[in-house]
Amino acid sequence: xxxxxxxxxxxxxxxxxxxxxxxxxxxxxxxxxxxxxxxxxxxxxxxxxxxxxxxxxxxxxxxxxxxxxxxxxxxxxxxxxxxxxxxxxxxxxxxxxxxxxxxxxxxxxxxxxxxxxxxxxxxxxxxxxxxxxxxxxxxxxxxxxxxxxxxxxxxxxxxxxxxxxxxxxxxxxxxxxxxxxxxxxxxxxxxxxxxxxxxxxxxxxxxxxxxxxxxxxxxxxxxxxxxxxxxxxxxxxxxxxxxxxxxxxxxxxxxxxxxxxxxxxxxxxxxxxxxxxxxxxxxxxxxxxxxxxxxxxxxxxxxxxxxxxxxxxxxx
Amino acid sequence: xxxxxxxxxxxxxxxxxxxxxxxxxxxxxxxxxxxxxxxxxxxxxxxxxxxxxxxxxxxxxxxxxxxxxxxxxxxxxxxxxxxxxxxxxxxxxxxxxxxxxxxxxxxxxxxxxxxxxxxxxxxxxxxxxxxxxxxxxxxxxxxxxxxxxxxxxxxxxxxxxxxxxxxxxxxxxxxxxxxxxxxxxxxxxxxxxxxxxxxxxxxxxxxxxxxxxxxxxxxxxxxxxxxxxxxxxxxxxxxxxxxxxxxxxxxxxxxxxxxxxxxxxxxxxxxxxxxxxxxxxxxxxxxxxxxxxxxxxxxxxxxxxxxxxxxxxxxx
Numbered sequence: 001x002x003x004x005x006x007x008x009x010x011x012x013x014x015x016x017x018x019x020x021x022x023x024x025x026x027x028x029x030x031x032x033x034x035x036x037x038x039x040x041x042x043x044x045x046x047x048x049x050x051x052x053x054x055x056x057x058x059x060x061x062x063x064x065x066x067x068x069x070x071x072x073x074x075x076x077x078x079x080x081x082x083x084x085x086x087x088x089x090x091x092x093x094x095x096x097x098x099x100x101x102x103x104x105x106x107x108x109x110x111x112x113x114x115x116x117x118x119x120x121x122x123x124x125x126x127x128x129x130x131x132x133x134x135x136x137x138x139x140x141x142x143x144x145x146x147x148x149x150x151x152x153x154x155x156x157x158x159x160x161x162x163x164x165x166x167x168x169x170x171x172x173x174x175x176x177x178x179x180x181x182x183x184x185x186x187x188x189x190x191x192x193x194x195x196x197x198x199x200x201x202x203x204x205x206x207x208x209x210x211x212x213x214x215x216x217x218x219x220x221x222x223x224x225x226x227x228x229x230x231x232x233x234x235x236x237x238x239x240x241x242x243x244x245x246x247x248x249x250x251x252x253x254x255x256x257x258x259x260x261x262x263x264x265x266x267x268x269x270x271x272x273x274x275x276x277x278x279x280x281x282x283x284x285x286x287x288x289x290x291x292x293x294x295x296x297x298x299x300x301x302x303x304x305x306x307x308x309x310x311x312x313x314x315x316x
Numbered sequence: 317x318x319x320x321x322x323x324x325x326x327x328x329x330x331x332x333x334x335x336x337x338x339x340x341x342x343x344x345x346x347x348x349x350x351x352x353x354x355x356x357x358x359x360x361x362x363x364x365x366x367x368x369x370x371x372x373x374x375x376x377x378x379x380x381x382x383x384x385x386x387x388x389x390x391x392x393x394x395x396x397x398x399x400x401x402x403x404x405x406x407x408x409x410x411x412x413x414x415x416x417x418x419x420x421x422x423x424x425x426x427x428x429x430x431x432x433x434x435x436x437x438x439x440x441x442x443x444x445x446x447x448x449x450x451x452x453x454x455x456x457x458x459x460x461x462x463x464x465x466x467x468x469x470x471x472x473x474x475x476x477x478x479x480x481x482x483x484x485x486x487x488x489x490x491x492x493x494x495x496x497x498x499x500x501x502x503x504x505x506x507x508x509x510x511x512x513x514x515x516x517x518x519x520x521x522x523x524x525x526x527x528x529x530x531x532x533x534x535x536x537x538x539x540x541x542x543x544x545x546x547x548x549x550x551x552x553x554x555x556x557x558x559x560x561x562x563x564x565x566x567x568x569x570x571x572x573x574x575x576x577x578x579x580x581x582x583x584x585x586x587x588x589x590x591x592x593x594x595x596x597x598x599x600x601x602x603x604x605x606x607x608x609x610x611x612x613x614x615x616x617x618x619x620x621x622x623x624x625x626x627x628x629x630x631x632x
Contacts, residue, residue, distance in 0.1 A: 021340050029361040029400060030424070042586040043356070045345040083344060108346065266626070270358040270619030272586040303586030310582070311630040314623065 001241045004146050009153035009181060011265065012052070015059040016154055018045060019088055023155075025297065026068050030268045036284055037166075038269055039159055044279055046108075048230075049155055049178055049301050050081035050142075056151030057140045058085050059248045066091045071137040073128035075101040076230055077302050078142040083114035086266065094137060096128040104308065143177030143247035144236035153181025159297050160189035167294025170280035172301050173197040173206045173250075174231040176239030182299065183246030190255025194248040194292050198279045200226035200258065205234050207250035215240050227255055227309075230276030230302060251290055257282040259290050262313045274305040275313075317557045320462050322504035325469035325497060328368070331375040332470055335362060335404055336368050339471075341478045341613060346584045351612050352600055353482075354585055355475055358593055358619025362389030362424075364546075364558035365471055365617050366458075367493055372467030373456045374401045382407045387453040389444035391417040391619050394458040399430035410453060412444040417585055418622065453518055460552035468496025475613050476505035483610025486567075486596035488617050489513040489522045489548040492555030498615065499562025510564040510608050514595045516542035516574065521550050522559065523566035531556050543625075546592030546618060567606055573598040578629045581616065590621040591629075 021044050025037040040050035052290040063293060069092030072082040079095045086093035093114040097106060098121035110116050121128045123261040132139045136311040141148065159169060159182070169186050171179040183195040199206055215235065235243060251263075257276045261282035265273045273281070280298035283291065305313075337360050341353040357365035374386060375545050385408030388398040395411045402409035409430040413422060414437035435443045448455045457464065475485060475498070485502050487495040489528065499511040513524055518541040521534040539548040549557060569577075574591050577598035581589045589597070596614035599607070621629075 021342060024337055024357055024359070026337060027361065030427070039361070043340070043342055045343065046587050111346070111348075263623075266588050267623050270588040271364050271584050272588060290620050299553060307579075307630065310625060314627040314630065 001238065003236060003242055004149045004153065004184055006185060008146065008150040009157055009185050012150040013154045013157050016052050019055050020154070022158060025159065026135035026269065028269060035294060036189050037163060037232050037295070037297045038271070038281070039155060039297055040271055041155060041299060041301050042271060042273055046077060046080040046084050047303045048081065049152055050077045051085060052154050052182030053148035053151035053177060054078070054081040054085035054140060057147040058089050058091055060147050061138060065138050067173050068136045068138070069093060071096065071132050072140045073114065073124040074142055076105065077304055079109045080105065080112065081139050083109045087113045088111060094131060096124045096131065098124050102232035107121060107174065125316060137247045142233070143175035144238050148177050149181045149239065149242065151181065152178040153185045155190065155299065156182030156185030160167060160185060163295060163297060165295060166190055166193050166297055168194050168196060168292050168296040170198055170283050170296060170298045171194050171218045172231055172276055172279045172299065173199055173243070175233040176206065176235035176277070177245050178301060179247060180239045184242060195246055196283070196291065197243065197247045197250045198283045199250065200228045200231055200250050200279060201233050201252040201254055202226040203228070204252045207252055208239065210234070210243065210247065210250060210299045219298040226277060227275040228258055230274060231279065251283040251287050253279050253286065255284040257286045259313050259316065261285060262310070271300060272310065273300050274302050277302045317554065319558055319561065320465045320469065320497065320500055322501060324462065325473055325501050328372040329470045329473050332368050332371045335371050336470070338474060340494045341475065342585065344585060347568050351610060353479060353613045354597070355613055355615045356587055358587060358589055358616050362393060362396040362400050363619045364393035365468060366393045367401060368470050369464035369467035369493060369553065370394070370397040370456060370549070372403035373461060373463040376406050376463050377454060381454050382617060383452070384452045385409060385517065386456050386572070387412065387444050387448050388456045388458070389440040390458055391394040392421070393620055395425045396421065396428065399428035399455060403429045410447060410609040412442050412447065420496045421620070424607050426454030432622055451500060458549070459600030460554050464493050465497045465555065465558065467497065468494040469501045471615065472498030472501030474503065476501060479611060479613060480506060482506055482509050484510050484512060484612040484614055486512050486514055486599050486612065486614045488547055488592055488595045488615065489515055489559070490592070492522065492551035494561050494617060495563060495616045496555045498556060500624060511562055512599070512607065513559065513563045513566045514599045515566065515568050515570050516544045516547055516557050516595060517570055518542040519544070519547050519569040523568055525551070525556065526559065526563065526566060544574055544592040544595060546590060547595065549576040567599040567603050569595050569598040573602045575629050575632065577601060578626070582630060586625065587616060587617045588621060590618050593618040
């Protein structure tokens with residue numbers, strides 16, 4: 001299987017530089033250890049790192065494919081990212097969402113000019129593939145795609161540029177596109193640094209898979225237990241092949257740790273993180289003994305917390 | 317009276333570049349007008365733009381003055397900024413705070429290694445001047461000082477670099493150090509842009525003063541009514557002289573508008589802003605008809621919202 005290379009990520013960086021935010025590394029001066037930097041990808045347009053991959057995938061299309069348009073299936077941040085990136089490039093976009101998706105996310109996706117099609121949950125991937133074939137649309141998958149992995153990897157390139165002597169990079173893992181890309185960039189640029197994947201203990205299928213040396217599937221119902229709703233997917237063969245190469249270690253965090261990390265990020269870092277975006281901070285705060293010491297970057301992957309849920313966590 | 321110049325601000329930029337965060341401009345893609353960029357100074361160490369001035373003032377001291385130490389009086393972000401900047405430069409710091417200051421801010425200031433002295437409210441400035449004379453400490457005032465104004469101005473320099481064709485810059489005004497510095501930078505680098513000061517209607521002494529052409533003093537009790545506790549100060553002769561030169565217009569916002577802007581910043585921009593930091597966004601959202609059209613930067617000055625207050629606003 002052909003893996004994404006540092007050259008692919010460098011090429012992606014050129015494509016996304018005018019549209020994605022060059023997020024700074026934020027040293028957390030309240031932390032007594034003094035070794036925590038946050039990479040606030042929640043500050044990207046649409047509130048998540050997902051714009052990096054979406055921009056890269058759409059920018060790489062030829063003119064004919066752009067004219068026909070793109071299609072994506074997602075109930076979350078990927079839907080908005082593809083809609084936004086398509087709008088920026090003037091490319092028509094269709095987004096297939098499960099009909100249980102929060103209204104606020106559906107409306108936000110529509111506001112970026114996409115045609116939104118709602119289908120019963122579980123059917124959205126199939127419907128997207130069917131429509132892609134019917135209408136000649138290019139499918140932009142959420143992670144199982146070299147251009148997506150390379151795009152997400154640009155966040156890793158920036159970490160390496162801003163903190164070349166980084167010791168530890170903490171990345172959340174769900175479908176694995178982000179960790180695959182960031183890990184590939186860090187391996188190439190900061191070979192001494194450890195790349196550590198973080199999962200909720202309730203959706204720790206990747207920790208399980210890496211331990212067993214092969215993809216282990218956890219039932220959807222099990223993965224759905226975590227509050228971190230962006231971390232309920234599982235890797236594809238392509239992303240898992242990357243993870244085996246570039247992830248040094250996994251850490252799993254509890255639901256209580258995730259909630260506390262959301263509070264700490266709001267109060268001390270002044271960032272609104274969704275639970276999925278807070279797992280890396282939870283790992284730093286509550287699993288120090290499992291982690292190598294030294295300069296640590298925690299990637300805050302997104303900030304699309306449901307307002308009521310977020311207010312509830314803050315008050316809790 | 318000698319005003320701070322763009323050269324002073326350029327010199328300050330060199331001094332603060334390794335310690336203050338180079339905050340990005342964040343285009344707000346959810347905004348239907350598509351003309352709002354946020355400058356998230358709440359992401360600075362200690363959560364406010366204040367570190368820029370504090371670093372610049374301390375960096376400018378000679379070795380003898382550094383060895384003796386610095387002193388500041390403040391119940392708010394300036395206290396933590398001076399404590400943090402002094403710690404970074406290895407300079408002893410004394411901070412005089414009113415004994416009604418929130419415990420969380422007192423502890424944060426102490427955590428940066430400062431000696432914290434609590435005195436009855438209203439006496440903290442006097443006590444600081446007394447201690448400065450007794451111990452030979454250099455007083456670092458919150459705004460009435462050229463080095464502080466120049467330091468705060470570095471935020472304006474960054475706006476001009478990142479968005480050279482900016483049309484409107486919205487800056488909160490309290491003591492006026494930030495607006496004086498940012499306005500001076502914008503005048504020099506983007507002479508076509510309008511610099512617009514924002515105040516709570518309940519503490520609109522600067523709007524009043526600029527209208528009347530002289531400093532008008534509002535009673536402390538009146539200014540204390542606003543929820544924006546960082547905007548209850550009033551300019552000095554020095555900062556007001558700058559404001560007369562560089563502020564094109566004032567906008568005042570209501571308490572409800574401030575609260576709604578805090579909510580919008582959290583939900584759409586994924587930023588935790590204190591009420592004072594949200595007034596510029598409130599002006600953009602609710603006073604469009606008073607503002608010139610075009611590319612607008614709203615400076616989000618700080619993020620040290622009291623956790624309970626912030627949770628209450630989000631839930632409200």
